[in-house]
Amino acid sequence: MTDQYRRQLRRSIWVASTAAAVAALSLAGCVNYAGIRSDKQIVPPAIYETKKSLPAEDGRWPAMDWPSQFGDPQLSTLIDEALAGNPTIDQARARIEKASSYIGTANSALYPNVTGSYSWTRERYSANGLVPPPYSGTWQSENNVLATASWDLDLWGKNRERLRQAISQEKVADAEAEVVRISLAASVASAYNHLAQLYALRDIEVREVKNREEITQITHGRVCAGLDTNVEQQTAKGETATSRSNVSDLDGQITTVRYQLGALLGKGPDRGLTITQPSLGDVADIALPDNLPADLISRRPDIVAAYWQVEAAIHDVKEAKAEFYPDVNLSASIGLDALGWGRFLTASSRQLSAGPAIHLPIFDAGALRAQLKGRYADFDYDVATYNQTLINALSDVATQVSQIRSDDRQLVDAQQALDAQTTAYQLALVRYKAGLNQQLQVLNADDNRLAAETAVVDLEMGRRDKHIGLIKALGGGFNAAGTGLAANTETPIPAPSDNAATH
Template structure:
């Protein structure tokens, strides 16, 4: 049978053109199949604090930002000591420090990928080679020992910055962890102060209750005298005794609450419950005033560690995106090796047993069924989540400040009314006691005036200590003395914000 060749069917010129067309088509398919990230981007942007309207809710008052020793202004020397003890011993701070250590280890690991890696290995193998396989006699059917030593080096050139982006991401995550630790410190210090203030409130209410017991015992003595004189009956006598017992019950309840709060303080200090029993009675001055500094919205982003942590998390997400984009480009790795390989020991380290390896390795993603694009989309989703978290954190921070300012204003108005009410109730009670002792009014009038006076005194006491609690909350809302600009955690607001937004949108 006669066979026909392509040259017999087509002229040589047409055959060459056909071959060229096929080669061009194959090249076009290869290029079309190359992985790329066209069309993947994000339009999410971090919010500028000046765009959040807050001038009426957060007015400039010419005050100062809290300092790290803000607790001293409450006039109780024990409070700063308790805060320092908590910061030194609370497990939550230790946990935050462990997260920083882990982030630092990841930085070291990421940094190592920027440099060549060198390793050496040695192997000794004793083997009986088959007489019926690859090696003929005299090797086949004989035992041989093989010595192999090889020193090798490799270096990823990182032409597209993948490894550098991974390192920058690790650095940003460490910064976020450091800011998180500062947030934990601010939260812990405020928790100690507010719990200590709660202890001060309970002791103040206890003092009110003790005075009430004294007042009711005094009324009881008046009642006893009136019963002896035949002006009152045993009904009034038993009523007076019951009122004293009720106040003593309230005193016992307050003692139980005081002990519970002491245990809470001990836990915040990172100690056992007995430590709480050693704390002296609080001497907090509830009449301090925290004035807002000027330009709160713009400066708050450097004063609140939770905002700073969120901002660094966005930085990490941005570098994560850069790393994912670099995955689309060729990876070039240089490798080289030198060593010796020989059967037995006689010629192991001779020149003829040398082995040398050298050459580049190139990895080019052409078709991966969309895996790289899916990975990049996931990184952008993380970025958008971090941006949303930052924006929400900034909004919450401003609202924290505004809420505490509004609560303090309302409380000050309420305090003025409560003090007037207490003064009036106290005067009414004193007059009712005088009239009751003189036989001009019944016991019921004294008891009613006493209840009113007690309720008003408790209200004033609660308001005074609630105000100091709100002052502590406002200090916490203003960052608790943290200042990123004095540390390596600072991020330039406007320039960095523009760079992040441009990076996220680019493709």
């Protein structure tokens, strides 16, 4: 074979290889994501009208130690205990650890992968097979040691986008853990406030038992004097028994709430029985912080979680787009391979290989396009979830504020009603003792006074419960700026572009 022929042969091989590569790339162009896109965007809070519902009042955002404002040290202790030992907190921590492991997995794809192997095989070669003498018909041992390295060049950023997606998902898990923490603290405070309400109602009923016993004694004296009949006497005894029954009912409800608190603390029901009677103080007037809608998105962990979920979806879309482009993987291996031990560690037994591997999506029956459509659908869903979360958060704050102020107005009238009904009862009782009123008037006046006093307690405790709800609605002391979860939310996250693979 002449040198000219060799050159022509090499030239022909090069031309054929180039043509094949061009043809492959041209065919790869048939697998594209043209026409698959989304125009969805997260909505900035400024677009929603909130000035009337959420006026700026120079108030403060809740602090992390917000339970202390209620003046009962036991409440703060219970919340700390719940946050330290409740299984839901452990579940949230486990989700964070799992998300963190995905970051490690995604990060490893950016670097070369090196593996090593060794094998020893004992084999008898056929005397009539392909193996020539002197090895045919004999037993031989083959030793093979091999080190292999491979590296995905990630020319289109697929692995980098997968890493960014994993980082965003970890931030989602972190924010969701804050949601769990705040919800648990608010649940403990709310249950504790309900326990305080039941104790207050029980105190009212205990006093009511004494009132009914006093009426019973007065009725007994009037019966002996011939002023009342046995009907009034039995009625008075029945009313007293009913009040005692109400006390027993409240005792049962108190025990039930204690069990609930024990569960919230992550302990058994007996832990709830050790909780002493609450001594919660009065709640101060509320004042909303300034710039509330804009700042709320960094104060509410559920909104922060929704934000990072959108961010993760963007990286998912970019990763799916990168799948349309060729993958280039470099691989190399070096090792030793020999029959027997004598020449195993010699230079002549070495084995070497190196080269690139290219993966081209030429025809996949629409699989990649379907995958990208699914990623865009996830993105649209996450954007809608973010927008709905923001709407719900604004409505939540406005609702709590409105209800608190409604309770404040009701409390003024309810207290006036209680004062009037108390005076009416006292007058009716005096007139009954003097024989000027019938027993029924006294009982009716007492029922009215009891209802008025119960209404005041319910409003006071309900207002405190709504205050707890407002603290939760305002983020419960969370601030993304201090947790590494802050993001630039001044400008809404744009929809992922449809004209580039990674940018």
